[in-house]
Amino acid sequence: MKPLGVGVVGCGVISEIYLTNAALFPQIELRAVADLNPEAARAKGEAHGVPAMSPAELMARDDIDIVLNLTIPAAHVEVGLAALEAGKHVYSEKPLAGSTAEARRLLEAAEARGLRIGCAPDTFLGGAHQSARALLDAGRIGTPTAGTATLMLAGHERWHPNPDFYYAGPGAGPLFDMGPYYITAMVAQLGPVRRVTALAAKGRDSRVIATGPRAGQSVPVETPTHITGVLEFASGALVQIVTSFDVKAHGHAPLELYGTEGTLIIPDPNRFDGTVRLYREDWQDQPTTHAHGDGNYRGLGLAEMATAIQAGRPHRASGALALHALEVIETLLASAESGRAIPLETTCERPAAMPAGGRTGDISAAEAA
Numbered sequence: 001m002k003p004l005g006v007g008v009v010g011c012g013v014i015s016e017i018y019l020t021n022a023a024l025f026p027q028i029e030l031r032a033v034a035d036l037n038p039e040a041a042r043a044k045g046e047a048h049g050v051p052a053m054s055p056a057e058l059m060a061r062d063d064i065d066i067v068l069n070l071t072i073p074a075a076h077v078e079v080g081l082a083a084l085e086a087g088k089h090v091y092s093e094k095p096l097a098g099s100t101a102e103a104r105r106l107l108e109a110a111e112a113r114g115l116r117i118g119c120a121p122d123t124f125l126g127g128a129h130q131s132a133r134a135l136l137d138a139g140r141i142g143t144p145t146a147g148t149a150t151l152m153l154a155g156h157e158r159w160h161p162n163p164d165f166y167y168a169g170p171g172a173g174p175l176f177d178m179g180p181y182y183i184t185a186m187v188a189q190l191g192p193v194r195r196v197t198a199l200a201a202k203g204r205d206s207r208v209i210a211t212g213p214r215a216g217q218s219v220p221v222e223t224p225t226h227i228t229g230v231l232e233f234a235s236g237a238l239v240q241i242v243t244s245f246d247v248k249a250h251g252h253a254p255l256e257l258y259g260t261e262g263t264l265i266i267p268d269p270n271r272f273d274g275t276v277r278l279y280r281e282d283w284q285d286q287p288t289t290h291a292h293g294d295g296n297y298r299g300l301g302l303a304e305m306a307t308a309i310q311a312g313r314p315h316r317a318s319g320a321l322a323l324h325a326l327e328v329i330e331t332l333l334a335s336a337e338s339g340r341a342i343p344l345e346t347t348c349e350r351p352a353a354m355p356a357g358g359r360t361g362d363i364s365a366a367e368a369a
């Protein structure tokens with residue numbers, strides 16, 4: 001099968017791993033890079049041997065099938081719509097959009113043109129999470145009834161020189177920042193969410209920057225920084241989710257799933273690797289049974305989407321999944337404000353499992369799954 005041509009728009013921090021990993025995946029071929037800042041595009045193009053150009057020039061190229069949108073979140077919809085108008089499929093970094101209303105616009109525009117939308121995170125396709133999924137599907141914990149998703153940190157001002165945006169109003173806070181990883185991972189394991197409830201608090205009114213030229217400066221906190229909620233899945237399973245920038249240390253695993261016959265501990269959903277642990281009579285570390293579990297494989301979801309386009313089947317890191325995760329985030333915060341449990345409007349398919357085995361870059365067997 002001939003590779004699909006990919007053009008990268010947005011040549012910032014995260015572009016490096018995508019540009020490096022592109023060589024792992026024969027399903028895609030990098031054909032161009034672009035950025036509002038021509039110098040950023042030039043530098044990445046030179047480093048990776050890809051022509052650099054303006055975003056408009058990239059969109060006009062006939063040899064680009066998929067626009068990989070790695071711009072800042074505020075530009076995701078504008079760049080995505082421009083790519084769709086130019087007849088390109090879109091794969092976007094998270095979040096898909098700033099709100100579910102905007103995300104729906106993107107999905108509708110893609111649908112109208114018969115084009116695909118894919119979105120990060122794709123860590124749920126990695127070796128660690130797919131190994132856990134295989135154990136779940138094999139009934140090793142029986143029927144899943146409950147679980148926990150826990151992301152608790154002391155706050156990014158401890159290492160980030162300009163942490164203002166993590167604390168500034170709507171769209172900020174730990175749930176928007178890290179929630180997509182945890183929610184997408186749980187939906188990939190359990191299927192869609194039906195209803196959510198939450199409460200939220202703000203640990204401090206301001207934060208002090210610890211590093212860089214602004215060290216010692218205060219940043220105002222205009223968003224909840226500790227959100228604790230419950231996701232009621234369509235399956236009936238209940239998952240507690242906590243995301244916080246107010247916790248110095250804790251002893252919880254990132255993700256735990258409880259079933260009628262056992263418990264699964266699933267590693268960090270921001271990573272492709274890690275050890276899955278299973279409890280039936282005692283704790284046992286589990287082998288990684290699937291490929292892409294020994295490193296950082298960002299771009300796996302893009303390559304899988306390219307394969308799915310060629311095969312004419314649905315792709316796994318889909319726009320519908322990203323829209324659903326975004327609605328879960330928005331609705332948790334709305335529930336915390338209103339004090340009510342709120343049903344979700346969106347739903348999505350539980351993405352198909354990846355087949356066991358395989359080697360890096362080979363996702364052809366995913367067709368059969």
Ligand SMILES: NC(=O)c1ccc[n+]([C@@H]2O[C@H](COP(=O)([O-])OP(=O)(O)OC[C@H]3O[C@@H](n4cnc5c(N)ncnc54)[C@H](O)[C@@H]3O)[C@@H](O)[C@H]2O)c1
Pocket residue numbers: 009010011012013014015034035036037040055070071072073075078079093094095
């Ligand atoms: N940095 C990370 O570790 C990380 C991790 C996971 C996900 N992400 C996500 O990746 C995306 C990018 O993050 P980043 O850290 O690379 O940001 P960044 O600020 O380093 O880079 C973004 C780039 O996009 C360019 N850009 C902005 N608007 C544009 C537009 N309209 N057209 C073309 N180019 C435009 C900017 O000039 C900049 O070079 C974000 O959605 C972020 O949430 C980042």
